[in-house]
Amino acid sequence: SQQGEEDPQALSIQEGENATMNCSYKTSINNLQWYRQNSGRGLVHLILIRSNEREKHSGRLRVTLDTSKKSSSLLITASRAADTASYFCATEGDSWGKLQFGAGTQVVVTP
Amino acid sequence: DTGVSQDPRHKITKRGQNVTFRCDPISEHNRLYWYRQTLGQGPEFLTYFQNEAQLEKSRLLSDRFSAERPKGSFSTLEIQRTEQGDSAMYLCASSPPPTSAYRAGELFFGEGSRLTVL
Numbered sequence: 001s002q003q004g005e006e007d008p009q010a011l012s013i014q015e016g017e018n019a020t021m022n023c024s025y026k027t028s029i030n031n032l033q034w035y036r037q038n039s040g041r042g043l044v045h046l047i048l049i050r051s052n053e054r055e056k057h058s059g060r061l062r063v064t065l066d067t068s069k070k071s072s073s074l075l076i077t078a079s080r081a082a083d084t085a086s087y088f089c090a091t092e093g094d095s096w097g098k099l100q101f102g103a104g105t106q107v108v109v110t111p
Numbered sequence: 112d113t114g115v116s117q118d119p120r121h122k123i124t125k126r127g128q129n130v131t132f133r134c135d136p137i138s139e140h141n142r143l144y145w146y147r148q149t150l151g152q153g154p155e156f157l158t159y160f161q162n163e164a165q166l167e168k169s170r171l172l173s174d175r176f177s178a179e180r181p182k183g184s185f186s187t188l189e190i191q192r193t194e195q196g197d198s199a200m201y202l203c204a205s206s207p208p209p210t211s212a213y214r215a216g217e218l219f220f221g222e223g224s225r226l227t228v229l
């Protein structure tokens with residue numbers, strides 16, 4: 001079963017706009033991660049935020065975590081066509097590397 | 112290429128046949144994971160190894176599934192008597208032992224092996 005719910009399921013934006021996607025989860029976590037997947041390819045790790053952190057930045061990515069609401073958001077600023085992909089949140093509990101993924105947000109960035 | 116390697120990338124088989132997938136993790140990564148991803152869904156955990164020991168198996172891993180990592184390096188995932196419901200992308204990932212330089216929890220995924228059962 002999927003741990004997380006992601007919202008929206010799909011997002012279509014133009015280049016230069018920001019893309020925001022949200023993730024909610026059910027159980028306590030050690031960390032929450034975001035991955036990107038291009039169509040038919042493997043997953044690429046984007047960013048990890050620990051349960052005691054509230055916000056983290058990496059390049060054009062900004063992730064927030066609210067453990068009281070069991071939710072996270074990923075913001076991609078100044079999006080590019082190359083950002084077109086599916087984005088998944090994944091939570092890690094007590095078992096190292098055993099991630100529970102959401103169903104993903106499909107992002108399409110048009111030039 | 113020093114990434115996680117999976118073979119074959121695509122496999123089409125008839126129901127009832129056996130299939131085997133191979134995963135070569137990144138060198139020095141002692142942990143190896145198998146996940147399954149069906150269309151439109153996120154990956155689901157199947158099993159993981161630390162070195163050659165299989166430490167956890169999901170309930171998704173029925174008796175028809177078996178995974179091995181005999182020498183703590185590459186791993187194989189075999190599906191016996193395949194069913195149409197086994198059609199999915201099988202993803203392998205690896206991770207190194209925790210150190211101060213390694214961001215704990217990040218997994219390095221391969222490109223996946225896509226299985227189609229007719």
